[in-house]
Amino acid sequence: MRGATQVRWAACAVAVALAATACGGGGGTGGGGADGIVSSSWGDPQNPLEPANTNEVQGGKVLDMVFRGLVRYDPKTGEAKNEIAQKIESTDSQNFTITIKDNWTFSNGEKVTAQSFVDAWNYGAALKNNQKNAYFFQYIDGYDKVHPESGSASAGTLSGLKVVDDTTFTVKLSQKFSLWPDTLGYAAFVPLPKTFYENHDAWLAKPVGNGPYTVESYAKGSSMNLRRWDGYPGTDKAQNGGIDLKVYTDNNTAYTDLTAGNLDLVDDVPASQLKNVEADLGNRYINTPAGIIQTLAFPFYVKAWNTPDAVKVRQGLSMAINRAQITDQIFRKTRTPATDWTSPVLGKDGGYKPGLCGSPCEYDRTAAKKLIEEGGGIPGGQLKISYNADTGSHKEWVDAVCNSINNVMGDNRACVGAPVGTFADFRSQVSTQKLTGAWRAGWQMDYPLIQNFLQPLYYTNASSNDGKWSNEKFDGLVDKANAESDKAQAVTTFQDAEKVLAEQMPVIPLWYQNGSAGYSDRVENVSLNPFSVPVYDQIKVK
């Protein structure tokens, strides 16, 4: 019968289809041992891969492999250690003399000299180059000339930078900043080869640096293959043959690929898979602290929030949030309840002090309700928490925080989530002071210093002080800490400033964020650094 033949033919087509796909499947990466290649998930970097223009993890991963700077943060402890720098000296916390080792070269053979640094920093700071990390150079003298707040630049180079000879240069800061050398591990401070300026487009298509890996090929938006550079002069040579970064459209797909054995490393385990991760990966799952803190911020440009009574309300709200339950249930322990305004990755010496916040960060239903009522209740009668609904699982935890507050207040309308469609729109509302309620705020450290968790966020008119909070006592203590020449003393003074935050509660600390990653049984010695970037050069292929 004709009909039946056609059905059979159709079935055949499906079978052929699946069989053919089968032929296309598989793949995987060849080679093992010291020359083995590790495949890793990646996301399309948001900005061109210039060091002073990369401010997110995906581009940061590449820079971390391709570049080395004066200072490098220890992947385990986050401690700043000299890498290219021989010594960084100062007598007054304001004028620094930097001497570099003379055995470093770029992978194209060019020597790394003092000039390579000075040119790169001048490039990064100059307004005309549109570098998003330009503010890193703000402490160097002359920054306001090359990068004025408005209008055009009146100087081409930073007056605070002077090359003495091939291996020495001096830096003059515009203010005292004793911990400044510790900031130099950030990617914006790496040296750049001459070809970066002379042949910019070609450099962007295939970046050349001085790190343990070189870029073998780069297909924008889809993949980058990095290979070990055998001539690398540093001590942290790559333990594997190279890294293949693959862009995934969705981190769930990357995770699926990992479980199917097609991928070696996923450094962002999707929230929806956290409940399966133990079963799928067992001990090949990493969950370690990263230098990220999540908070709830408030608008101090709105009168009702900027009163002495509102302090009590904020403290009450903080006490009404059951942090432990939310981090367990929603984040499955990939967050830790926060008890100060820094991060555990700083370590005790770096300024992390658990419990600094004290009782205002502890869950206490009766005290919470009492404080909020003493403070005259929530301004406007309802707390609106704005968040971006497009990425991350913000809706889940904002709703949970609101439920927690509503339970305490015995009022179903005391707190509601206010989603904003896209991250860009959310950020633009936050940074132009459009929001009249609270909003979710996150801070990923630029360098593992307590200063970085405080000054940019809470100092009067600081770059990321979106709520426009201002406190003279806090500002005074930060200035004092920056002028301290002794590191331990500076850290203690910063902690004193942090205690002002506990009294005033300008933002409510929620939790410290962890970095998570999963890896295949082909590789070992996988870890994440305090910036939640995998330490690629230490990965070993079995």
Add this chain to the structure above:
Amino acid sequence: MGRYVIRRLLQMIPVFFGTTLLIFLMVNVMGDPVAGLCGDRQCDPATAARLRAEFGLDKPVWQQYLTYMGNVFTGNFGTAFNGQKVTELMATAFPITIRLTVVAIVFEIVIGISLGVVTGLQRGRPVDTGVLVLTLVVISVPTFVTGLLLQLLLGVKWGVISPSVSSEAPLDELILPGLVLASVSLAYVTRLTRTSIAENTRADYVRTAVAKGLPRRRVVVRHLLRNSLIPVITFIGTDVGALMGGAIVTERIFNIHGVGYQLYQGILRQNTQTVVGFVTVLVLVFLAANLIVDLLYAVLDPRIRYA
């Protein structure tokens, strides 16, 4: 015929400008894209202002639109925020999505139409009922369920395919995603063909053809099927455009770096240039597909004439 085509082409001009203007306004309503470029921190105001000027975001919307359209006509679709030219993005994304669409359409035509003919000819028999129930199931299950399920079973549990498509996206790796993408439309095509065939089996021209003593194959293929295809072609024609732009779910599940993914990312990053550029091309695809469908009517049904 020629005059008809010219008239249709002229009609496309206002449609083209209207749709691009709408999408341009919609993307602009979402707010300032530069604010999203600096993560959870504030961009420094001087750099942000320079970026706005560079992307022309400091001008009024109507002026932005005019400049943009002017550039489009010279083949310049602008630059994405990561410094890549939008034309470059298109050159990588469109070939992949076209391959995926072709695979999906082939599945729709081959499986959908053959199943439709079989069931249409055997109305009420078990084969018919069975296929009908099956199509109902396929239509009611969302694509992401089918996609994730097949990916898990074939990709992870049985290991017959790779769960994700490589960045080159060769044809053989696109067969499963294509099947998933086509599944719902395929079910509709089956049902449309079946109804149409069942209706036309009793048409006069079929009876005439049988009476002439033509072989059954010729009656079915030349007379019955050809005349029954009009609603099906209409559906497939509009589906070409829908598949190209609407493959976001399938593309994300199977890691296909096609048009859907670029659009998704463009919207997330509020990249006006990418979104408007891709949608403009999609609008053109829609318009062209519709014109071709209308012209095909005349080929399929000799009674239809365009003056």
